[in-house]
Amino acid sequence: MVIPAQPYGFALNRSACALLIIDMQRDFLEPGGFGAALGNDVGQLRRAIGPNRVLLDAWRAAGLPVLHTREGHRPDLADLPPAKHARGNAAIRIGDAGPMGRILVRGEAGHDIIPELAPLAGEPVIDKPGKGAFFATDLAAILAHRGIRQLVVTGVTTEVCVSTTVREANDRGFDCLVLDDCTASYTSAFHDSALAMIAAQGGIFGWVGTSPDVITALSQEPS
Numbered sequence: 001m002v003i004p005a006q007p008y009g010f011a012l013n014r015s016a017c018a019l020l021i022i023d024m025q026r027d028f029l030e031p032g033g034f035g036a037a038l039g040n041d042v043g044q045l046r047r048a049i050g051p052n053r054v055l056l057d058a059w060r061a062a063g064l065p066v067l068h069t070r071e072g073h074r075p076d077l078a079d080l081p082p083a084k085h086a087r088g089n090a091a092i093r094i095g096d097a098g099p100m101g102r103i104l105v106r107g108e109a110g111h112d113i114i115p116e117l118a119p120l121a122g123e124p125v126i127d128k129p130g131k132g133a134f135f136a137t138d139l140a141a142i143l144a145h146r147g148i149r150q151l152v153v154t155g156v157t158t159e160v161c162v163s164t165t166v167r168e169a170n171d172r173g174f175d176c177l178v179l180d181d182c183t184a185s186y187t188s189a190f191h192d193s194a195l196a197m198i199a200a201q202g203g204i205f206g207w208v209g210t211s212p213d214v215i216t217a218l219s220q221e222p223s
């Protein structure tokens, strides 16, 4: 089935497609976390929650695979590059104590995925120390073992971890469909630009669509 998208329809192959939800964590979406520490208005990301929730229900009902990612670091910060620690010159940095525990550290409350999109048992959660979900993770192996060649990508932020992951995936031979209404940025202009860059030049990094069109496709009989 072909899903309406930019720059042209995305031919969904149900048997080789997974939903990849990027970093819908409290640290990015709630006050007192990493996003807020960098001076961002975290409320800008919340518009993506509802559409992701509806999509997730439809995707699970269709029996297709879901994977989640979380950006964060070991409690001893051994996987935190000094450059990343210093970047932003913020008063509260990665590893420091905040209202949701230590900022961007695995096992802390802020590192959790928001309750609205909590993973179910059996849905892999990829813990990543970088912006891209393929860097220093087992994502490539997990996808290969399941025969996944296409990714429907959602999450935050559009121009940082979503874009980085889509570019990594593209170079590894995956077809990515990024959903406009299920991604978000602290800066709407960056969201729009990031999506435009993905679909430009005939889909140089992938496709851009919307969740209602994916849900409609899921409700149709596989062709």
Ligand code: C5J
Pocket (backbone or CB within 6 Å): 022, 023, 028, 071, 131, 156, 157, 158, 160, 161, 162
């Ligand atoms: C950022 C992300 N923005 N998940 N991380 O630092 O996009």
